[in-house]
Amino acid sequence: MLEARSQGMLRVEDVSKSFDAGRLVALENVLLEARPKEFVSLVGPSGCGKSTLFNIIAGLIEPDTGHVSLGGADITGTTGHVGYMLQRDLLLPWRTVLDNVVVGLDVQGVPRSTSYPKARDLLARFGLARFEKSYPSALSGGMRQRCALIRTILYDAPVFLLDEPFSALDAQTRLLMQEWLLDVWDSLGKTVVYITHDVDEAVFLSDRVYAMSARPGRLIASVNVDLHRPRDYSARLEPRFLELKTQLVEIIRSEAEKSMAAELI
Amino acid sequence: MSAPRLRTLAVDVIPPLLIVGLLVAAWESLPSFGVNNRVIPPPSLVLATLADKAGVYADNLMTTLSEMVIGFALGLVVGLAVAFATVYSSIGRRVIAPFVVTSQTIPVIALAPLLVILFGVGIEPRAIIVTLGVFFPIALNTAAGLRSADREIVNLLKSFGADRRAIFRSVELPSALPYIFTGVQIGVTYSVIGAVVAEWVGSGEGLGKLMLLRQSALGIELSYGAVVLTAIVALVLFGTVLLIRRRVMPWETRDAGG
Numbered sequence: 001m002l003e004a005r006s007q008g009m010l011r012v013e014d015v016s017k018s019f020d021a022g023r024l025v026a027l028e029n030v031l032l033e034a035r036p037k038e039f040v041s042l043v044g045p046s047g048c049g050k051s052t053l054f055n056i057i058a059g060l061i062e063p064d065t066g067h068v069s070l071g072g073a074d075i076t077g078t079t080g081h082v083g084y085m086l087q088r089d090l091l092l093p094w095r096t097v098l099d100n101v102v103v104g105l106d107v108q109g110v111p112r113s114t115s116y117p118k119a120r121d122l123l124a125r126f127g128l129a130r131f132e133k134s135y136p137s138a139l140s141g142g143m144r145q146r147c148a149l150i151r152t153i154l155y156d157a158p159v160f161l162l163d164e165p166f167s168a169l170d171a172q173t174r175l176l177m178q179e180w181l182l183d184v185w186d187s188l189g190k191t192v193v194y195i196t197h198d199v200d201e202a203v204f205l206s207d208r209v210y211a212m213s214a215r216p217g218r219l220i221a222s223v224n225v226d227l228h229r230p231r232d233y234s235a236r237l238e239p240r241f242l243e244l245k246t247q248l249v250e251i252i253r254s255e256a257e258k259s260m261a262a263e264l265i
Numbered sequence: 266m267s268a269p270r271l272r273t274l275a276v277d278v279i280p281p282l283l284i285v286g287l288l289v290a291a292w293e294s295l296p297s298f299g300v301n302n303r304v305i306p307p308p309s310l311v312l313a314t315l316a317d318k319a320g321v322y323a324d325n326l327m328t329t330l331s332e333m334v335i336g337f338a339l340g341l342v343v344g345l346a347v348a349f350a351t352v353y354s355s356i357g358r359r360v361i362a363p364f365v366v367t368s369q370t371i372p373v374i375a376l377a378p379l380l381v382i383l384f385g386v387g388i389e390p391r392a393i394i395v396t397l398g399v400f401f402p403i404a405l406n407t408a409a410g411l412r413s414a415d416r417e418i419v420n421l422l423k424s425f426g427a428d429r430r431a432i433f434r435s436v437e438l439p440s441a442l443p444y445i446f447t448g449v450q451i452g453v454t455y456s457v458i459g460a461v462v463a464e465w466v467g468s469g470e471g472l473g474k475l476m477l478l479r480q481s482a483l484g485i486e487l488s489y490g491a492v493v494l495t496a497i498v499a500l501v502l503f504g505t506v507l508l509i510r511r512r513v514m515p516w517e518t519r520d521a522g523g
Contacts, residue, residue, distance in 0.1 A: 094439040
């Protein structure tokens with residue numbers, strides 16, 4: 001339905017980006033890789049340039065130096081290769097649930113006769129079938145984020161970029177959404193780059209977790225998460241989970257302390 | 266009748282009717298407190314006059330309505346055009362904005378004789394006075410609406426590969442709709458005032474003229490009848506715009522739009 005997109009390794013090579021005529025360095029020589037179907041998370045203190053990196057991968061802004069490539073093809077500054085999802089659901093208030101989830105396909109010129117059946121399948125799978133004719137204002141926060149996820153799935157890009165998608169939800173809904181996401185990821189075989197400041201969430205979801213430094217943002221560590229798959233809530237109770245979490249928390253804490261010390265000087 | 270229906274009746278319908286009823290009753294009882302019928306005619310007299318002089322009112326109503334409809338339609342077109350030109354073209358903004366603001370500073374009383382000289386004694390000069398008042402709130406609100414689109418939603422659509430046109434159609438225009446309708450609601454209300462004032466300062470017939478003539482003559486109830494009719498026209502027009510608003514934007518909550 002969409003034009004063929006390159007599958008394969010997502011590479012962020014040596015990307016730097018500064019704002020305000022170089023006074024604010026957001027990213028410095030960032031190197032990031034995600035293998036096909038890998039679930040990679042980025043954790044770091046707030047203001048570390050995570051969202052800038054995200055916008056560069058999405059092609060919405062161009063880096064000062066460096067490249068983004070997918071399956072060997074340079075996709076720096078070009079859109080349409082990733083499906084993304086933010087903390088805000090970004091649903092269009094004037095579209096019904098059904099029309100909202102197909103918006104990416106509408107833009108691509110896919111006829112509704114093709115997109116609607118796919119959308120209805122997913123809405124049913126996510127327990128939203130009854131709400132297809134509702135407007136977003138009638139939905140709860142969790143339901144709205146499920147719509148946003150369905151919109152991302154329907155767009156069917158090879159890479160999903162998720163920027164703190166569940167951080168605005170209450171704790172119970174967030175845990176459910178995380179398990180749903182793992183289900184979806186497992187069945188779709190997409191590469192996921194997940195941004196969060198929640199170490200617990202990063203370890204639970206990911207194959208690999210990158211830790212980012214405070215500004216200027218650099219990737220300072222990559223930790224492999226060797227917990228078994230598929231995972232459910234019980235994974236959080238395993239000793240190995242705690243070890244990995246501790247390891248990451250220590251890396252991030254020392255980074256946070258460094259940046260606080262730097263601010264004091 | 267269902268429970269929510271009953272509730273609507275109790276909360277939304279009965280209190281305003283009661284208040285209007287009380288006011289009308291108080292007005293009607295004024296003569297018994299010694300207020301002269303010639304100064305404040307009671308509602309029964311005004312209604313009787315409206316019925317008696319239905320022909321006169323109908324003729325004048327048609328004139329005023331024509332001024333309003335032509336003036337409003339023109340004002341809508343000009344208002345939307347000005348908003349698009351100023352939002353989507355920086356040259357448009359620099360060239361048009363000073364004229365738009367200046368147009369609002371010229372008093373109608375100074376403009377009316379000039380318009381009569383330019384356009385004659387027909388309804389054209391009065392329609393143009395209506396247009397001048399109507400286009401401004403529509404232009405201002407529409408421009409604000411077109412700039413109100415959510416940046417992150419625009420980015421999301423860009424990431425899907427949306428071009429300029431798709432972003433306009435899918436995000437900017439629907440974001441602007443509530444603002445456009447608010448501008449139209451202000452504009453349609455103004456068109457009533459505009460037409461009446463245009464008749465006062467200009468020539469010809471109309472409900473405004475009727476109000477003015479009869480205040481100085483004997484039958485002041487004729488003047489009151491014109492005021493009541495004008496108010497009804499304004500309410501009907503405002504209500505119509507509100508109905509269209511709810512039709513066009515079913516996603517809006519019921520309280521929106523006033």
